[in-house]
Amino acid sequence: MADADIVQRLVLKEVTVAKCKEHGGEGAYGRVYAVSYCETIWAAKEIHSILFEHRSETEKGKFVEALLRECHQCSKLRHPNIIQFLGVYYPEVDGTKGVQLPVMVMEMMADSLSSFVEKYQNIPAHIKFSIIHDVSLGLCYLHNHNPPIVHCNLHPNNVLLTEHHRAKISDLGMAKVINTDSRKAGTKDSRVDFMPPESLNELSNYSTPMDVFIFAGIVLHTFNQQWPTPLDKMQTDNGSVTLSEVERRQQYLDKLSGEGEVLRPLVEECLDDDPAKRPTIATVCRRIQSSKDTCSTQSTMNMITLHQKVEQLSSEMKQQQNKILQLQTTIKEMEKHTKSMPTQSQASKQDIGITESPESKLTPVAPPLTTALASGRYQMKWTRLADLPVPMYDAYVVVQDKKVYVTGISPNDEALHQVYVYNINTDHWDQLPVSGHYFGIPQIIGGRLAIIGGRLSATKERTNKVLTYDVASQTWISYYPDMLSVRSKPGVVTHGEHVIVAGGTRGDDIALVQDDIEILNWPENTGWRRVSTTLPVPMYDISCTISDSHLVIMSYYSIDLKNYTVVYTIPVSEIVSPTRNRLLSWIVPNKWSQLTTANRWAVALVPNSSPLMVLGGTDRTSTVQTTDISIFDNTSKSWKKIESSLTSARSTAAVAAVNNNAIIVIGGCTSRVSTASAKSSSMTIVELGQAELLQ
Template sequence: MTTDLQGLVLKGVTKVYRQELGHGSYGSIYAVKYCGTICAAKEIILVEGLGEVEIQQTVESFIMECYQCSTLRHPNVIQFLGIYYPSATAGSVQERMRLPVMVMEMMADSLTSLVDKHEKIPLHMKYSIVHDVSLGLCYLHNHDPPIVHRDLSPSNILLTAHHVAKISDIGLAKVLMADYRMIMADTTEIVDLKSPESLGDDPIYGPPTDVFSFGGILLYTFNQLWPRPIRQVHFDPILKKKVTLSEVERRQQHLDKMIEDGEMLISLVEECLDDDPAVRPPIVAVCEKIEVSKDAVYMKESIQDTITLHQQSKQMRSEIGRLKSENYHLRLSSTRSVPLLNGVTELSEETLGDTDTSKLRIEAPPLIPALITGRYYIKWTQLADLPAPMYRAFATVQNKKVYIAGGTSPVDYAMHRVFVYDINTDRWDQLPPSGYHHGIPHIIGCKLALIGGCLSTAMQRTNKVSTFDETNQTWTSYYPDLLSARSTPGVVTHLENVIVAGGRAGDDTAVAQDDIEVFNWIENSHWRKVSINLPVPMWSFTPIIADDYLVIVGYSAGSAMKRYTGSYKIPVTNITNEPQKNSSKSNKKKTKWTTITSAPHWSTALVSNSFPLMAVGGQNYNGTPTSDIKMYDECDKSWRTMASLSSARTDVAVAAVSDNAIIAIGGFTKAGSVANALSSSLTTVELGQVQLLH
């Protein structure tokens, strides 16, 4: 027996003399040191007076566990390191049998202990733990040959210091036969977590047995209460007789409590606890459902954290403004001097005389003096060309990938495609056709969406919000449709809200819209119209969020193709927090928009996440394309040239790919007719990085 384990024997293992860590399926667990690392050791405890047959069976089962664990390698299954032979008292059973001790990685806690110690475990941690356990079970059930744990309970789900969950105590796990079924003697599994088929006189064990136990663990983890079922036989006062309850009915009170934290998993728990093992889902399907719910919870918590930080940032800015004001008044009262715009650099109490101080304007420093004074410049680097020339397109960025769509191109297929650029590999690819063109690419809840557009075979506008499924490489309807069909609207996201404004309406017309729709993607409800309309009808423009304002710089495209050069802003909360109102009142709401100043150019592109505002390219008012990159100076209320594109162009797509870099894609170089735009449209793609002048 000893020679069978020689390949697993560890040298230099010493016992750490401290209290016992716990008990496993065979005996006590204590700490040992191996190669300078503290590990957990599990030994066999044999009671004096046992018969040789019982001892032999126990030791053989223990050795089988050692062999079985030595083949398992998964981050969510406890790691077996080997065995060692401790010294034993002379004449004892341990010495006579020379019993091995199993050495495993040391864990910090168990799920049972975690629940006992914490009144309220964070929701994301609960999802992480049950997802880890489901991954571990997936590995065991899909092992070659498959392994059924049979003793899954909160006490043998162990946790690392960073709360990574691992399945332990494989002592009762059994390898399945070829028919994926096994009939064995009863185990020590906790009765409350046992499946119906494992409670009979001839218990049957298989993967559904573990799935049933896992359903109980889901209840325990999310409710932080032991999922003890009520009695199986229940007296029905209506029927006035005893009835047999299903396993789900026996735990209904625990399922009802899951609404507090695990509402998305209630139906999954019900499936896991089904009386019929054939109906229970395989652990792979269970794992997938948990992962989807976990991602949704993580995203919701992330957005909530963002909202909290956003609110804290606003409070901090307000406090900084207050302190600056107090500091200014303190300095003014002590020095009696103030810088002025009329050339006077100092004004003392003696020189004030009869001057009306209410007309004196304090000069504020530029918002970004380094950029406006020209100490920075943008260095342009040529990237891989766009697969087809395109202008008046829109770009969005996620995970070092730039998606572009919605533009016009002399190459017909380019209008119906979404192109994706990988920043790491400097390579362009094409996504499968969505069936629409002139839709706006946008990231909604980590998913790429195409908002609005036209049918590829006609100019009929659509209200579809198509979402790209990376796994199946298809476009699906994950999010609800817009209320109104439109193409090339303005789209922007603020926290959990997506705002869609304006766009072209009608069939084969250039009629522009001025209405606004809002969608809360976390609640995944429906789009709603707000009573506030755009200042003028607009299409093909880029709204952005800057300092809690929704800002638009664009042009109108009504039947006369008029262009407007106005720039406008409105508190974004006026849009996102406004309840739905009667559309007849919408005209009264236009006054809430504030005119900033004239736009620097026609057909210019705003850089998202840029504050102060940064506009790239466009046409001068005489129709000539420009290479100017202009920054809005909040102090002077004017646009200042801060840098240039590598060449003059208009209707260029831009996106911020980092804090100090933008990407410029396509555009066209000849103003005037549509023919000029098509013939001079570009495939040029450049990366602009802001650099310091030395």
Template sequence: MACGDFQGLVLKGVTKLNCKELGRGAYGRVYAVKYCGTICAAKEIHSILIEEARDEEMQRTVESFMRECCQCSVLRHPNVIQFLGVCYTYAYGAGRGVQGRMRLPVMIMEMMADSLTSLVDKHEKIPYNLKFSIVYDVSLGLCYLHNHDPPIVHRDLSPNNVLLTAHHVAKISDLGVAKVIKADSRKTMTKAPGTVDFMPPETLDETPVYGPPVDVFAFAGIVLHTFNQQWPYSSKQVQFDPITRKRVALSEVERRQQYLDKMRGGEAEVLRPLVEECLDDDAAMRPNITVVCEKIQVSKDNYMKGLPQDIITLHQQVQQLKSETREQKFEINQLKFEVDQLKKQLSSTRNVRTQQVASQQSNCRTKMMIEAPPLMQALTSGRYHIKWTQLASLPAPGYGVVVTVKEKKVYVVVGTTPVDEAKHQVYAYDINTGHWEQLPPSGHYCGVPHIIGGKLAIIGGRLSSTNERTNKVSTFDETSQTWTSYYPDLLSVRNRPGVVTHLEHVIVAGGAKSHGSTPVIQDDIEVLNWIENSHWRKVSTYLPMPMVHFTPILTDKHLLIVGYNDADNVRNKTVYKIPVDDITRPRDQQQSTDTSTKWIKMTDATHWYTALVPNSSPPVIVGGSDQNGIATSDIKMYDDSSKSWKKVALLTSARSYVAVAAVSNNTIIVIGGLTKGKSIGNAKASSITTVELGQAQITLTN
């Protein structure tokens, strides 16, 4: 969206409230407005910058403000101030009269209760858990900005620009001087726009340099301000050495030593080494904001462990109440969903009865679709059988296909193909119409498609522009046909992770990250509560080993994993499971049991490159190949009594490395795959065929 083009962002019915100013800065003032019955904050340009400016100066000021609106409109994160839209007001230029008035944009944002500066000034002693929470929130917001594509540097981060909700959730605001740092652009800019006590040395040169380390330095000042509850004024840049009788330059750590000393011996002691790293004179030596996030979270967890037991118990009770509230919200949404499904089922049943009457009248015996029991019951029942139907051919031949389903739409990401142009494209197949649609590129490939809160998202993968592994979570907007940052990005970069949803939680596990030019396979797990739209959090449970390129499923309240590459890039067919509650419950409620004892190792699958059927209970695997590379068409179910896999049905053809998705409780689809070829690594283009998108349905037999 070009600056000044606010199509779709203009809000109607914004009413200005008669109350005092909420705040003001160098470029604008903030006041309260009402929009759709909600009190919001409005930011507009200072009238003095417009009314007494020449035409070209006024135009530059307005364009700068428009750029801020455009930049804020694409940001979505719980720790960055939420942009709602724009409305318009009018201003008059010097000597122009009524005919010379100019239409000016006003930025509408969520209303915040307080600023960090004001909170510190008003309260003599702020609880340490709140201090940890505030600085952690700020680090998460910075992590989102720095990992944005392209990265965004705030350049004026200070306690004045950290705002708080009524529940003390901290959010970064005032991106008026923030800059997008493009990969091919120089980082030198005009003279420093920030708050001097929070500015590192590289911004004070004749040709100041701005990059993510600038914000990391300012973040250290915010930590000092929050924990000491004092503004961290920097001391003089030089001091007199009585021995050498010369002036000696002070480091940035030495200039703030009095505030660092105040963190010694207390709960804030754990953060002091991190603050000193962030204050390093050399920008290259300051830690990445992602590392800062992780260290603060560890410090916060360690602080909670050191609290008296009665405080911990009260904290756990609060978290339990929050959890129960989330469950109630989910149950309400689930009930609404079930009502919609019953309406659709009623309509479908009426259509089936109409077809049955027509069939009887024509004296044709047909196999009628019924409201079948779940797929797994049908596979073990003698009254039902599996009928395969070819729905369509893939838009491009390939293997490494990843798939997800939303109602009657199947979203497919084609992996490796003999046709370069088709590699890693995103396609949508409409089961009702039988048509394929190619979606616009998401900006990162090798990511995993998944439905989060009814929205299609691509999670992780590699950036198309640089081929670097990424932590992006891109969400597809069906109205505008574009990819947006609706949900927050992951805490860590992940290429080809495992993804699954349980109630309101999205679980992302494993995947590959970069270590120089060498990929490193991960074993950690992140969880997002998409109903609350909160940030991702890492859990204390880890995978049984580092894994990449796998698809976990849920079965009987357990997370199940089969078929993955380990850290040595060796394909494995071991089957593991774990109670999903061990992953989704809040970190402070998880038991301290060692991760290795939580995972249950089941009997190995009979083939490599096999796929799990989502929500199958007991578990069902599809296809695969043996150690000689011979593909199978077997569909096998796990028999818990014999601890073995038993064949229950067959695919239409032998194939391995397929994608499987569940359309309903009696329908699955099997997509793509290799019809021959020993492994992915040595598969030739000639061994890849255009495999149909096949649908298996349960039909009643005579």
């Protein structure tokens, strides 16, 4: 075909530079930008005019003719894994001194392979297999073309990806021209990391085994998500030793683990020093397809097995619930027999380890606290303990080894930074050394007292620190790792070997309320991980508990300056199971259930209660504090007030379980129209409550 005919067939009319930011940048041989042609956005690549320096007009003309022939060759290639070449156009502005350079117009792509693997961590294996399979199919098309086409210039920057991660080979038109010029100029860049040993020979001929060798480097780059820079030589006591190509890349081959490990034998064959021993690209395609199918089948089987396990656990949970119902029936029968028996008249301190007089008598075995109160035949018996050292509200409390640890807000500003400890046996308050945190949440982790998050006393900034009290040195230490996010007033609960932290604030603005959840496996102590499940809404001032294998989240949450108490539940397995988070989100979606709220806010949630129980709070309509105690009725799905009540009206009190049928309630306030009134009405009352059978 004549040169004039070639030009005529390739030139595009009415191409305009697109006013968008979809694509742009500076490549090794020219600028890439977006253009519009026929109402479609395309990628345009112009050649640096610097490549024409020190050339005569005749040489420039020949270069353009050769470039157009190469473009014509590219325009005839049709394959889903080869970049679609559309044509060329001539911009209005020309800086080449008499020779107008054509701009190449081609398919617009979303990203390059090198940028993609650098940008995203832990790319799923099936996407990696799909990418390298696409590249092998594209090479197979080129190598089996008539005549065969050797790319010569293949590397991760020339493998482009669509938005759906389909890979396409690019830079075909300029490869031979640009590479020839580069070798003569002696240029060298990072692409030599992918080149085979025969390419170092100045008189080497490009052949298909070259592309096969380079493809092996692309596999390593894709699966390891690292640029596979090979070793030059191995240093020994006797000097340096020349290595084979496989040995030069041994460290990257060793990193082919998991699903990618099946590709290691193929990659080693493709890296053979002898080009004749490397497999053809057609063989490579078939073996990758086989590995891809195996990976897909194995992943599907794993998903099926995992789903079956979820169904099995669900069945076992239902069986456990049936057993609980049977036990509750048995308890009711026991209550009938014990109805006429005398009850314990002494204070309930004996049940939590406080020694009373020798005349104390044992009480017949009673059901758990909330179960007993829900039956309607028990009432709450309250015993006044030693008062708090300072008035306190918005407090947090945990109990361990008959010691009660309390921290919270007080009219005494210094008390913000204090942790007080009450010894039940000695009936005495003490004070721990200052932790350097306030608004942190106390929790028992692995038998150790810890303060999680809050604000730093020195700067008032939110923190991600987890401080642990060391009894031996009587100081606070960083025994557990820091959380991933800073947070103040989050919800904290332990479940077996896990610590769950949810929500909280990371700043003073209401918009900075967190909705994420972190979890720590404290025996492993390897660090926190953020789970895929998030809170239904951002929350702070959170109370958490585990009830009937569900995580319960209750929060005072401000919306448009209105006060609410929201309560949500979710199976705790959805939070603590990393396998569920990674693989089953599309099979069994994360489902939070919202419980109806009691007609008051700033209530205290009783931990480890089943059914759920809340104490006190402020009536929404009258804004008056209440003594009410309510239990959530699973049948009617509503909160029901029980006969028993607190001894004094209060909101924002702290509550902790002392044992299976006794709770301790600490502080609170009798008025909370403002922070000032809350402080002035904060309480020192500490009371122990236990269910007692009615006469």
